[in-house]
Amino acid sequence: MSKFIKAFIGALVLALSFSAAPVLAHTDPEVAGYIPVDGGRVWYRLNGARHLGKKPAIIVMHGGPGGTHRSNMPYVKLSDTYPVILYDQLDTGNSDRPGDRRKWTVEHFVSEIDAIRRALDLKEVIIAGHSWGGTLAAEYAVRNPKGLKAAILSSPLLNTRQWIADNREWIEAMPEKERTAIITHEEAGTTNHPDYRAAEDAFYARHMCRKSPCPNADDRTGGPEKNNDVYEYMWGPTEFFAPGTLRDYDVTARLDAIQVPTLVICGEFDEAAPKSCRKYTGMIKGGDYHTIPDAGHSTMRENEALYLETVRAFLAGVRD
Template identity: 40%
Template sequence: MMHEEGYIEVTGGRVWYQLFNKNSANTPVIILHGGPGSSSYSLEGLQALQADRPVILYDQLGCGRSDRPNDQSLWQLDRFVEELALVREALKLDEVHILGHSWGTTLAAAYYLTKPSGVKSVIFSSPCLSAPRWEQDQIENLKTLPKEIQETIKRCEETGTTDSEEFKAAIHEFNKRFVCRVESDPEWIKKGSCYRNPEIYNIMWGPSEFSVKGNLKSFDCTSRLNEISCPTLFTCGRYDEATPASTEYFSTLVASGKIHIFENSAHMPYFEEKEEYLQVMGNFLKTIDSN
């Protein structure tokens, strides 16, 4: 199958993309990675969706294989929304499905609410559609961890020592429960970490997962989810930091909202339950294309 890759000019620099199965007549799906400031690296398994359609993966500006301009004013939600519009335009994606994961769902929602044409469906995978609600959920999640881990995280946040080894060890325990519940290949993780840009995460979110101090602090689009009129799928893991309760709540606000929970996953079902994830996504997209 046809695979191309290259760069697209956007505000502030160039973003790197991959396009799989270009010549398929079915509606393409564009994948929006998490972060902010991670990359499409850990989602590369989703290229398997090319069995039915074109698949586009791209690294948002500032991370992955895209340009890394040294300009902090670029790290704003609106610019990422504009970037997505430019990627669509450059690749002539007149009709498109959008699959966002984690921060990618924040971006997907903000983009959809600009009322672009030709969006056939949206998949919110492990959604963050309200920063205040996410923060609240993490406070609740933390309470399920051993007391000393809770105290370490709280202390390091208060003293600004979130880059200390003890904070990293405490976060590791949190991650084992709420981010990824299967052992992943350390080499794979090591390779992925060079694609991240912690500065973007810090500016937009903050120094840690648990308290939003960045410019996304007040992001909350729940009151506008009723404006989504295309078929919409909400998914998360049973143990996800994007909690099943919040994910379900979001799904009730969209007229055509469906929900699927991956029973053996946390925040990375595309890795933790790869086959089921691909099946659920693939079936949802096929159903829409056949209507």
């Protein structure tokens, strides 16, 4: 029996061993279970199992930090062509929650990708990540591990200082009342004040999801809970204020090490600002940049059809 078949059977056994793992999405997984990582277990789901060993597996990293796999549910539609693996990072969603802050690092969360590959014996992979997930995808890609075929950096966080600067420009374009509330309460350390939170909502209506109500809300609700403690510890109280451990994060000086085709995609009014995403794309040999018109940071929710069309077109040009 081949090592691949053994690994897949092992995954099925693992899924059955944890049959209590909830089915939490509008497209049920073909396989679901837990994979051991440093500090606990991460929960994963797999669709497109028939393509395993024939096509590179797409491993998708969610945003946050502290988000869940449900924000990336549109990727499941690619399972008609590829194996697609979504998972919850340690300490969030369906995964174990040991609460050990020593594991809340870029290095740990990148190591989870290696653990998934080992557990499922994935020889060839395409990595995709949105927002903070784009951080992990970039960090993985700059290492150029064996079997990496392509990377998708979706509205990625690649440089915190640039992210904050770009969002300050978005804030400067807001009405004076909201702009003043944001600046005043951040300086005073009163970001829980109702005026600050109201201004935050107004910002998100422009740069998180521009449609009201935001489409496909069922993809993100009613499932595993995100972990706000991880988010606030590593990032901060809002998308545009980052006093957490990622405050000085910057991978841009290493982007030129990426050797695989890389798609950088973001919204026209994204928190991951188009001008910066274009600049980052230019740092990657074989980088391919696309904008989703009239979208904020929730690109997949605001125009899922165009987003997936763009991803499919990119993947069609990637050699298996």
